[in-house]
Amino acid sequence: MGLLSRRNAAARDKEPTMKKVRERLSNLANRALIVAALALVAWGAITALAGCSAEEASGATQPESTAFVVGAHANAPLPKTDCATDYLSQAVDTNGYIEVISAEGEPRSAVAGAIVGSTASTESKRAQENDQWKAALPGYLSEVRAQTSEVDTLASIDLAARALSEAPGAHRIVVMDSGLQTTGALDFTQGALISADASEVAAWLSDQNELPNLDGIQVEWYYLGDVAAPQADLTPAQRDNLRAIWQAILEASGADVTFHDTTPGSEVAEGLPEVSVVDLPERASMPDSLTAGETVQVELTESDVKFRGDSAEFVDASQAREAVADCAKLMAGTPDAVCLVEGATASADPSQGDEGERFIQELSQARADAVASLLVEAGSRPDAIEARGCGDDHPSHVSDRDDAGNLVPSLAAQNRKVIITISAA
Missing domain, CATH: 3.30.1330.60 (OmpA-like domain)
Structure with missing residues (x-):
């Protein structure tokens, strides 16, 4: 019961609601699969899934466990969840652990974590149930919305890492966020942090004991630097330095990181809690000539x-x-x-x-x-x-x-x- 007895205090604020979950899963024929899917949003009776071990059922030698950090907040387009498909499938096929973290001012577990995938004893049954898992899971990511103002991406990544601490197999964090944090230890609204030296930022966070423990974790980052009004767009140089800052931080924390240049979506959610605008240095426009005294x-x-x-x-x-x-x-x-x-x-x-x-x-x-x-x-x-x-x-x-x-x-x-x-x- 180690993984399943572990709770995050923020799970009480989980979304989607139990009613939505039951509606989504009403067409799943297998009773054990229903119990397992409900565990994604309420710590439940995942251990009721009887059958062979995860390793025997999937044929995999190692589960693939993934925590998703979803930045569905103001000043950024809603993350497209198609980038998560492969990671979800790998978790299902290997009976890995999945958790969904909402990147916001007070990061929280938006979907409480659980082991996913079928444990049926026959290959055909496993394939059938796993297909149902893969069809249902992306919906949980797309329904995440911020509930608190500002964005603390670093704390969100730390929460994701802690959620994975007891998860089986290989550990991965998939970040779907702009990375333009507005509160906490890495507040880009302060000073000229967007232009700061990346190695200095990582060293300073280390000195302040603000780095998460990401030893052995692979980080996959999507939509870095992608913003929406009223946040001004980053220049190519600012985007490059934002990436350098996050790379230095994540590597100093023990992670391997890959940034993906994926085209963001255009949908922006309305009515979300406020996120401060980061003032980006702009070069003053110059006239073509000056007159005397100017x-x-x-x-x-x-x-x-x-x-x-x-x-x-x-x-x-x-x-x-x-x-x-x-x-x-x-x-x-x-x-x-x-x-x-x-x-x-x-x-x-x-x-x-x-x-x-x-x-x-x-x-x-x-x-x-x-x-x-x-x-x-x-x-x-x-x-x-x-x-x-x-x-x-x-x-x-x-x-x-x-x-x-x-x-x-x-x-x-x-x-x-x-x-x-x-x-x-």
Whole structure:
């Protein structure tokens, strides 16, 4: 009774209701299968399924157990559940364990877990009953809806991992969510987390003891970065960094992860609890030219121009060229324009004293020089451009360390930028 006596407190809020379950399963002829299917939403008498062992019944050497994390919440399209078909079939065919977690502000077990699949003694009967299982199970995923505001994807994954802790065989978590978390330890509404260094984020969560235990778990992720109004779409660079952040987190937690570029659905559920909008850095639009006395300023964040750690080397030089193209065009359209390129960094490590301050000063200067070189490469006059390294002393700098002196990635990302100011004489 180990698996079946284990309960999640959130199961009291389970969906679909018992009435819906009975309606869905009324056409299942086998009484034992009805009992087993009801166990998906109410911890029941799954052990009443008499017969041979799971291994003998299925012929499989190892059950495939899967927890689904379903992000059916505001600001994202409803997940298409066809991506789950193969995983559900594998669980049924091997008498694996299935649990469904709703990704929301207070994650919960939306469908209480159970061993699934037939334990009939004959191959034909097993095939018949397993077909009924496979027909019924996808409906449970498609009916999940968030009941609490915000989204805590990391806590949802942790809940899924704990649900699998006693499950038989191989363990898998299938995440069907945007990954744009808005509460908890990985809150993308705070600072510039969407632009933060992925390895720093994972290390910071580890230091805060916020990483789930995913040892030995395979994570399959669908619909990462897919959002709906009023949430603004992510740029390709932001989507790439969101993936890098989650990959670093999951791997640091002990999991293997695969991201699937699956086309999202267009259906959006109405009336769901509110989810905060994540402010995404947007590059300011630039005029074609300036008149005397006019000035424009643009901040290039790590979403626009990303450097390799502690260096002035661009991660993607072509992306960096694209980021400064409008500035170069403005310089060309304003013959007497002058340009100031300022490099800014996260704060120096206080334990390194003057050496740390000197390092970030030199680093910020090198990064300003690198961006200035792109402007010259694009046709701007070298004598009209000044590059200046500000280190952590730029007026826009925000405090980016916690009380213990640790760098906070979301705030550090806010400080890592290049500021371009163009003025007409």
